[in-house]
Amino acid sequence: MNNRGTVECAHRVAWTVTNGLIPKKMNVLHHCDVPSCCNPAHLFLGSQKDNVQDMMSKGRHGSRLPDFVERVRLGQNKKKAEAELFGAA
């Protein structure tokens, strides 16, 4: 939960506490590829494009990435699609 009373992912809170506010349209990404990890040393900022490129470069897209990209392209809620991609839904 963030200071506006809405739910915020733990790793985003960890980033904010350590580094300050997350710029608009930026995501907090993981060097370690563990979605639940909130070690600030494992986190870095990137755009959605960076996130996808990071996934591709690390080979963790499996067979679900094309589906994810297609769903985001079609306008599905990005966070919901991400949550499903990473098995958090």
Ligand SMILES: [Zn+2]
């Ligand atoms: Zn980590």
